Amino acid sequence: GAVVSQHPSWVICKSGTSVKIECRSLDFQATTMFWYRQFPKQSLMLMATSNEGSKATYEQGVEKDKFLINHASLTLSTLTVTSAHPEDSSFYICSARDGTGPRGNEQFFGPGTRLTVL
Amino acid sequence: AQSVSQHNHHVILSEAASLELGCNYSYGGTVNLFWYVQYPGQHLQLLLKYFSGDPLVKGIKGFEAEFIKSKFSFNLRKPSVQWSDTAEYFCAVTGGGYNKLIFGAGTRLAVHP
Numbered sequence: 025g026a027v028v029s030q031h032p033s034w035v036i037c038k039s040g041t042s043v044k045i046e047c048r049s050l051d052f053q054a055t056t057m058f059w060y061r062q063f064p065k066q067s068l069m070l071m072a073t074s075n076e077g078s079k080a081t082y083e084q085g086v087e088k089d090k091f092l093i094n095h096a097s098l099t100l101s102t103l104t105v106t107s108a109h110p111e112d113s114s115f116y117i118c119s120a121r122d123g124t125g126p127r128g129n130e131q132f133f134g135p136g137t138r139l140t141v142l
Numbered sequence: 143a144q145s146v147s148q149h150n151h152h153v154i155l156s157e158a159a160s161l162e163l164g165c166n167y168s169y170g171g172t173v174n175l176f177w178y179v180q181y182p183g184q185h186l187q188l189l190l191k192y193f194s195g196d197p198l199v200k201g202i203k204g205f206e207a208e209f210i211k212s213k214f215s216f217n218l219r220k221p222s223v224q225w226s227d228t229a230e231y232f233c234a235v236t237g238g239g240y241n242k243l244i245f246g247a248g249t250r251l252a253v254h255p
Contacts, residue, residue: 068245
């Protein structure tokens with residue numbers, strides 16, 4: 025149980041285009057989903073927290089107009105990188121939190137999406 | 143603000159050696175503590191977690207960690223490592239009831255046969 029998927033697993037796009045990344049909780053309802061960014065050989069940096077049906081909360085320094093997050097259902101959150109530039113190239117990881125029961129405080133991570141902007 | 147420090151960025155061990163990875167956090171209240179592992183090319187997996195109770199926590203694959211409140215530490219240990227333990231290890235903390243996971247910088251472990 026507690027499987028989180030991401031799609032696509034990797035994407036290459038041209039500078040100036042927008043890219044959408046999906047995060048799905050496959051066997052549980054995720055009241056909260058998180059989006060992280062991981063640069064090569066560095067740790068995960070939280071970008072934003074999204075609760076189903078409400079606006080995402082962005083961390084300081086993260087441009088909300090550039091990284092659009094939608095958490096439309098209890099099993100799906102999307103991250104759209106708008107007008108992508110080479111500096112947006114990174115590994116994007118989502119996690120999902122059940123919020124209930126004995127594992128309510130635990131986050132389950134997706135496999136990540138590697139974005140390369142040319 | 144919460145922060146997590148992992149003292150060792152790179153660790154190289156031979157098989158059967160003992161492992162201890164340091165993790166210190168800064169947060170004044172109740173904390174939940176985690177160790178995650180990221181094998182090459184794979185996603186983050188939870189090794190173990192501490193919420194409350196016995197400060198010595200046992201996780202998967204023979205790993206354990208000890209929460210020492212007075213030292214704000216949550217060090218990860220394994221008595222005898224294997225080549226398959228080669229991975230990156232992340233310590234993380236979240237305040238009690240607080241959503242955000244704050245990660246340490248990670249420790250890259252290489253185990254040689």
